[in-house]
Amino acid sequence: MTTPIHAAPPAGSPEGAGPAALLSVRDLTMAFPGRRSATGRRGAPVRAVDGVSFDLAAGETLGLVGESGCGKSTTGRMLVRLLEPTSGSVVFDGRDVTRLSQRALRPLRRDVQMVFQDPHSSLNPRQTVSRIISDPLLVQGWSAADARRRAAELMELVGLIPEHIDRYPHEFSGGQAQRIGIARSLATGPRLIVADEPVSALDVSVQAQIVNLMERLREELGLSYVFIAHDLSVVKRVSDRVAVMYLGRIVEIGAKRDLYDTPQHPYTRALLSAVPLPDPAAERRRERIVLLGDPPSPAAPPPGCSFHPRCPKAQEVCRTERPLLRIAASREVACHFPGD
CATH class of the missing domain: 3.40.50.300 (P-loop containing nucleotide triphosphate hydrolases)
Incomplete structure (x- = not known):
């Protein structure tokens, strides 16, 4: 029979991350x-x-x-x-x-930003790529012209053609749509x-x-x-x-x-x-x-x-x-x- 481990738990961070972890x-x-049953009782x-x-x-x-x-x-x-x-x-x-x-x-x-699993469902189908990428910047107080310029730069950074900035999400493939999601996540640095x-x-x-x-x-x-x-x-x-x-x-x-x-x-x-x-x-x-x-x-x-x-x-x-x-x-x- 194998002997179970009873070593003391590690003090501090896992290997690769110290006290100044991000x-x-x-x-x-x-x-x-929990879900409610037919009788109205809440489950665990x-x-x-x-x-x-x-x-x-x-x-x-x-x-x-x-x-x-x-x-x-x-x-x-x-x-x-x-x-x-x-x-x-x-x-x-x-x-x-x-x-x-x-x-x-x-x-x-x-x-702190997030990239989601389904690129198309995470993008607003009624907004252009320009608006999707620049929205976080507008919330942070950027002017519309500066936010649009930054959106074009981010499109180029993730491998998309900046001239497509006024297209809608449905005009892009799944991989391209995910690049748009990544560009949006990078907007605020x-x-x-x-x-x-x-x-x-x-x-x-x-x-x-x-x-x-x-x-x-x-x-x-x-x-x-x-x-x-x-x-x-x-x-x-x-x-x-x-x-x-x-x-x-x-x-x-x-x-x-x-x-x-x-x-x-x-x-x-x-x-x-x-x-x-x-x-x-x-x-x-x-x-x-x-x-x-x-x-x-x-x-x-x-x-x-x-x-x-x-x-x-x-x-x-x-x-x-x-x-x-x-x-x-x-x-x-x-x-x-x-x-x-």
């Missing part, structure tokens, strides 16, 4: 009200995000991955205050975003961009173009990203560190190379085993880990480790004691029995 998230929780609250903590350094990209419904998009929306957290804190550049009034939050929105599955709705060839664009913008403008995705190949391409979420919690977080080469959590290993390899011979040789059953409901999570009903390594302690993030093999893992 973004510091602590115990972030989001509980949605749905804990979509349950105690998420991480740091992000300036100029760093953190990939946030997991199955659909694990809470990664909800986490992203709380980072920019599109959703109000139930509890926890989001500290950006020394200021707790969750405690700011709407008036105090407005200047901060210049520094942000330092942090939360990208919520920015390439999942695009063709594979277009995905590569958008990923390369975001990498180039990061280098040229000194941006930091929280990159949310379910495609681990894309996350590996863009990220410095990766956080794996399951049922609203981070179960493993660490440097990209360490996590991909030697995953410690059983769930991480299962996710990585599902990523196809470009070498057919290697693909046939490797072991594929198939998880049984569906993820539990966040309205009624299992006791102990939330992954234990599907985990091939589960033991009695997993069913009764919730594992906390602890240092294991140069990263943090929420597992009683990390490793092989």
Whole structure:
């Protein structure tokens, strides 16, 4: 029988982010009200995000991955205050975003922007590209002429033709529409961009173009990203560190190379085993880990480790004691029995 880990929890930030982290998230929780039954009784609250903590350094990209419904998009929306957290804190550049009034939050929105998953549904079909990109500048007090000039510059920066500035979103392809969304997010000169599955709705060839664009913008403008995705190949391409979420919690977080080469959590290993390899011979040789059953409901999570009903390594302690993030093999893992 393997001995469970009982090392002291790490003091301070994960590797790659120090005390002066640009973004510091602590115990972030989001509980949605339960549905009402036919008798009018309210069901148990749905804990979509349950105690998420991480740091992000300036100029760093953190990939946030997991199955659909694990809470990664909800986490992203709380980072920019599109959703109000139930509890926890989001500290950006020394200021707790969750405690700011709407008036105090407005200047901060210049520094934190978001790119959405579906490029067409996130753009107003009744507005021209010029208005879509320049709107954030008009809100910040720019003149209409200066905002239009800046919108044309941003179109060129993201690889679009400035002469198309008076066209409408439906006149662009999906990849072009996503470039418009990226240009809009850059309008106010942000330092942090939360990208919520920015390439999942695009063709594979277009995905590569958008990923390369975001990498180039990061280098040229000194941006930091929280990159949310379910495609681990894309996350590996863009990220410095990766956080794996399951049922609203981070179960493993660490440097990209360490996590991909030697995953410690059983769930991480299962996710990585599902990523196809470009070498057919290697693909046939490797072991594929198939998880049984569906993820539990966040309205009624299992006791102990939330992954234990599907985990091939589960033991009695997993069913009764919730594992906390602890240092294991140069990263943090929420597992009683990390490793092989």
